[in-house]
Amino acid sequence: MAEQAKPLVGVIMGSSSDWDVMQHAVAILKQFGVPHEAQVISAHRMPDEMFAYAAAARERGLRAIIAGAGGAAHLPGMVAAKTIVPVLGVPVPSKYLRGEDSLLSIVQMPKGVPVSTFAIGEAGAANAALTAVAMIAANDDALAAKLQEFRNQQTAAAKAMALPTV
Numbered sequence: 001m002a003e004q005a006k007p008l009v010g011v012i013m014g015s016s017s018d019w020d021v022m023q024h025a026v027a028i029l030k031q032f033g034v035p036h037e038a039q040v041i042s043a044h045r046m047p048d049e050m051f052a053y054a055a056a057a058r059e060r061g062l063r064a065i066i067a068g069a070g071g072a073a074h075l076p077g078m079v080a081a082k083t084i085v086p087v088l089g090v091p092v093p094s095k096y097l098r099g100e101d102s103l104l105s106i107v108q109m110p111k112g113v114p115v116s117t118f119a120i121g122e123a124g125a126a127n128a129a130l131t132a133v134a135m136i137a138a139n140d141d142a143l144a145a146k147l148q149e150f151r152n153q154q155t156a157a158a159k160a161m162a163l164p165t166v
């Protein structure tokens with residue numbers, strides 16, 4: 001249902017091999033009923049498509065772009081270079097450096113063209129989506145109420161945590 005409406009959030013990733021991580025962003029957007037789209041757009045293998053996607057993002061109504069990539073992870077920064085739509089970068093774990101390369105590639109943007117950068121892996125993907133939800137909720141009271149309830153549930157779960165007796 002959320003995928004059929006005009007998307008507000010674009011989820012892009014450099015490879016289908018990123019899906020295991022990036023599906024956690026899509027799951028959050030689905031959970032909150034935020035219209036979204038998801039596709040592979042590779043910075044180094046599809047540079048023309050990447051630029052076209054970024055250039056059209058604002059006029060297509062996207063309010064945020066969640067971009068995940070691994071290794072020399074150019075995708076979030078290059079998309080940010082071509083649009084003023086906020087870009088939320090997710091470092092995907094890499095084979096040899098466990099995603100530390102992805103993290104540094106994404107987070108170290110020079111001053112002037114920001115990429116909001118999240119944790120490596122699943123938590124980063126989910127939190128990027130939660131941040132997109134929060135951005136949209138700034139002008140959507142029903143969505144804000146859902147987000148607050150989501151947080152309340154985590155508080156209740158933490159309060160109910162018990163430790164083994166020693």
Ligand code: RP5
Nearest residue numbers: 014015017018069070071092
């Ligand atoms: C990056 O290279 C992708 O984002 C992916 O994390 C990594 C490996 O891509 P594949 O070789 O699995 O397609 O561009």
